[in-house]
Amino acid sequence: MKQVAVVLAGAFLMLGSCNTGTNDASKEEAIGNETPGQPVETREQDAGYQPAFAGQFRAPGVQTTTPYEGRVITDKLDEPWGIAAMPDGRFLITEKGGTMRIVTQDGQVGDRIEGVPAVVDKGQGGLLGVTLDPDFSANRMVYWAFTEQQGNGNLTAVAKGALSADGRRLENVRVIYRATPAYEGDKHYGSRLAFDKAGNLYVTTADRFEPERRRHAQDLTTSLGKVLRITTDGQPAPGGPFAGQSGARPEIYSIGHRNIQSIDFHPQTGELWIAEMGPQGGDELNLVEAGKNYGWPVITYGIEYNDDKIGNAITQKEGMEQPVYFWDPVLSPSGMTFYRGNAIPEWQNNLFIGGLNSHHIARLVLDGRRVVGEERLLADQQQRFRAVTEGTDGALYAITDEGRLYRIGRK
Numbered sequence: 382m383k384q385v386a387v388v389l390a391g392a393f394l395m396l397g398s399c400n401t402g403t404n405d406a407s408k409e410e411a412i413g414n415e416t417p418g419q420p421v422e423t424r425e426q427d428a429g430y431q432p433a434f435a436g437q438f439r440a441p442g443v444q445t446t447t448p449y450e451g452r453v454i455t456d457k458l459d460e461p462w463g464i465a466a467m468p469d470g471r472f473l474i475t476e477k478g479g480t481m482r483i484v485t486q487d488g489q490v491g492d493r494i495e496g497v498p499a500v501v502d503k504g505q506g507g508l509l510g511v512t513l514d515p516d517f518s519a520n521r522m523v524y525w526a527f528t529e530q531q532g533n534g535n536l537t538a539v540a541k542g543a544l545s546a547d548g549r550r551l552e553n554v555r556v557i558y559r560a561t562p563a564y565e566g567d568k569h570y571g572s573r574l575a576f577d578k579a580g581n582l583y584v585t586t587a588d589r590f591e592p593e594r595r596r597h598a599q600d601l602t603t604s605l606g607k608v609l610r611i612t613t614d615g616q617p618a619p620g621g622p623f624a625g626q627s628g629a630r631p632e633i634y635s636i637g638h639r640n641i642q643s644i645d646f647h648p649q650t651g652e653l654w655i656a657e658m659g660p661q662g663g664d665e666l667n668l669v670e671a672g673k674n675y676g677w678p679v680i681t682y683g684i685e686y687n688d689d690k691i692g693n694a695i696t697q698k699e700g701m702e703q704p705v706y707f708w709d710p711v712l713s714p715s716g717m718t719f720y721r722g723n724a725i726p727e728w729q730n731n732l733f734i735g736g737l738n739s740h741h742i743a744r745l746v747l748d749g750r751r752v753v754g755e756e757r758l759l760a761d762q763q764q765r766f767r768a769v770t771e772g773t774d775g776a777l778y779a780i781t782d783e784g785r786l787y788r789i790g791r792k
């Protein structure tokens with residue numbers, strides 16, 4: 382089938398309008414993907430490191446051939462951060478300042494849900510990732526991450542509570558896990574959550590940003606810079622790769638991460654995938670396996686924000702995993718989902734990642750453990766895409782820091 386560009390019309394999608402895509406591949410204002418097969422990124426690199434293997438960097442550009450549209454269904458949210466699709470088609474959305482709301486597929490924003498604990502709404506902290514219990518229809522249980530005050534510092538905490546039948550409050554709320562140590566600061570909390578098929582909860586954390594704290598990502602005695610695997614009561618899940626190792630936290634699943642705001646399981650293979658923010662350059666897509674070390678801050682494809690090298694300026698080291706893919710300049714990945722639906726068949730098992738500084742949603746086409754294609758969606762919107770999920774109707778739904786909820790689906 383001949384590939385054609387699908388470009389969102391106009392500089393912005395106006396609230397309440399149809400705003401369908403167009404198949405005009407010659408449209409001058411089209412942003413990204415004008416030349417199929419060529420990488421979508423053409424800017425000069427910031428860090429300038431070369432990939433370790435073919436296909437690790439700047440995959441060929443692809444274009445969705447199915448006509449699709451993107452439209453804003455509400456712009457009334459206040460810094461939304463996390464989104465979870467509910468069984469009835471609505472969405473549970475967290476707002477960074479500390480509120481949680483239910484939003485319908487047609488954009489009706491509900492009142493704030495009562496019972497959410499106080500958050501530290503400062504810098505990158507606040508009310509963050511959210512997910513539903515796999516048995517939510519029966520137990521109404523919600524899990525979320527937030528920044529919690531602890532003495533003179535703060536940390537990433539995970540709480541759970543039952544959503545009342547009328548959706549107005551959370552009941553029997555309690556914190557089940559705290560990622561220690563706490564620090565005074567306002568950056569790098571991680572804070573995405575996902576359940577595996579066995580009912581274990583995976584929690585992503587971060588290194589807390591400051592150069593002297595980066596060591597925690599390699600330190601098995603702390604929760605920072607890790608993927609964690611816990612039970613629904615916050616205890617280490619059985620069979621952890623570091624369980625029984627002296628001094629190691631048994632809930633640790635993988636180490637060597639900088640700031641993970643993206644997590645999902647592949648719908649066919651069950652493999653755990655994450656995207657994590659690098660420094661300047663060096664954002665990574667990783668396939669995470671139990672007990673593996675993903676290198677930060679020893680190896681990285683990025684540099685400091687002042688252009689200095691990081692550590693020994695190496696990208697590879699024995700015993701440390703290579704990213705499946707990296708971006709330079711950065712994507713700023715935040716929130717991602719595999720597409721499981723059939724409304725747009727060519728998207729099946731593709732990975733969709735919200736980009737912050739990059740102002741688009743990245744669509745990645747995978748062939749096993751390799752990225753073989755990349756596309757940019759909604760690039761003309763100039764929004765910071767904080768998270769993306771799939772709705773019960775087979776469309777993608779994305780939230781932005783600017784307060785919008787988009788629906789992206791077949792025309």
